[in-house]
Amino acid sequence: MSKLGTLTIGQAPRADITPILDAVIGASVPQRHAGVLDGLSRIKIERDFATEPGQPVLITKLLDGSAVVIDRARTEAAAQHKLAMLEAEGCSTILMLCTGHFASLSTEKARLVEPDRILPPAVAALTQGAQLGIIVPLAEQISSEAGKWAPLGRAPLYAAASPYGGAGVSIAEAARELAGRGAQILLMDCMGFVERHRREAAEAGLPVILSNGMIAKLVSEIV
Missing domain, CATH: 3.40.50 (Rossmann fold)
Structure with missing residues (x-):
């Protein structure tokens, strides 16, 4: 079994x-x-x-x-x-x-x-060259985790907002920032982001991919 x-x-x-x-x-x-x-x-x-x-x-x-x-x-x-x-x-x-x-x-x-190992090629296939905006929990992860997104056809845009609260911008603010910079699809790159976070990000008017979903x-x- x-x-x-x-x-x-x-x-x-x-x-x-x-x-x-x-x-x-x-x-x-x-x-x-x-x-x-x-x-x-x-x-x-x-x-x-x-x-x-x-x-x-x-x-x-x-x-x-x-x-x-x-x-x-x-x-x-x-x-x-x-x-x-x-x-x-x-x-x-x-x-x-x-x-x-x-x-x-x-x-x-x-x-x-x-x-x-799964998300980068899967997201690349889903987005098909669209400008991806990625929300990560910590600003430090923008550089340390960037290498795994090589399969994307276009370099992604990044913003940091934690799913666990604390200081810093909100998820909705991060999503709006990415939309303003030209993102066409958003990805929430942390297993800690859940459905309520997806709803907050979706206020920016873009499709939102939830990693854990x-x-x-x-x-x-x-x-």
């Missing part, structure tokens, strides 16, 4: 993301949710996953609802151990709940689904 594992870079379960999966994946498919930061206090997270100046970062959500920014390389190393755990527990397909780029993640037998639909075809 198929068993779906999910791995968030934060703490599981992700109450904001799992309903999107449940909407398209049948209840007959067992699921096991795990997180890279499961069981860790914020103090330990800030120590063991501390960011380094100039190095790629990721942002994720903890069980208490707060957000934390963590180092991508340290997260990738810890994620590999969690993937092995999920595979040992019988997961036949494992979905990374992160659109960030990871260079070295692997599994022995389980099918590993990494959104950053697209990935959930694709994964439902193979589990």
Whole structure:
């Protein structure tokens, strides 16, 4: 029997993301949710996953609802151990709940689904040369995550707005900015963006691609 594992870079379960999966994946498919930061206090997270100046970062959500920014390389190393755990527990397909780029993640037998390997070619095919505007959570990710969008026919436009709140522009403001700069289609490049964020972005009058919605639909075809 198929068993779906999910791995968030934060703490599981992700109450904001799992309903999107449940909407398209049948209840007959067992699921096991795990997180890279499961069981860790914020103090330990800030120590063991501390960011380094100039190095790629990721942002994720903890069980208490707060957000934390963590180092991508340290997260990738810890994620590999969690993937092995999920595979040992019988997961036949494992979905990374992160659109960030990871260079070295692997599994022995389980099918590993990494959104950053699927979204760029799929979005390129959908947009067919239209000017894409990408909303990322952190301004620092505009440069660190840009390489994965090479399949696009045109260089995308970027704006930063976090799905987890805090200081900075709102999602609606980021979407309007991108529309004003010539974007024709918007992409929300983080698994933390959910349907309410899509509605906010859609106020700019453009089609909005929700990363986790697209990935959930694709994964439902193979589990």
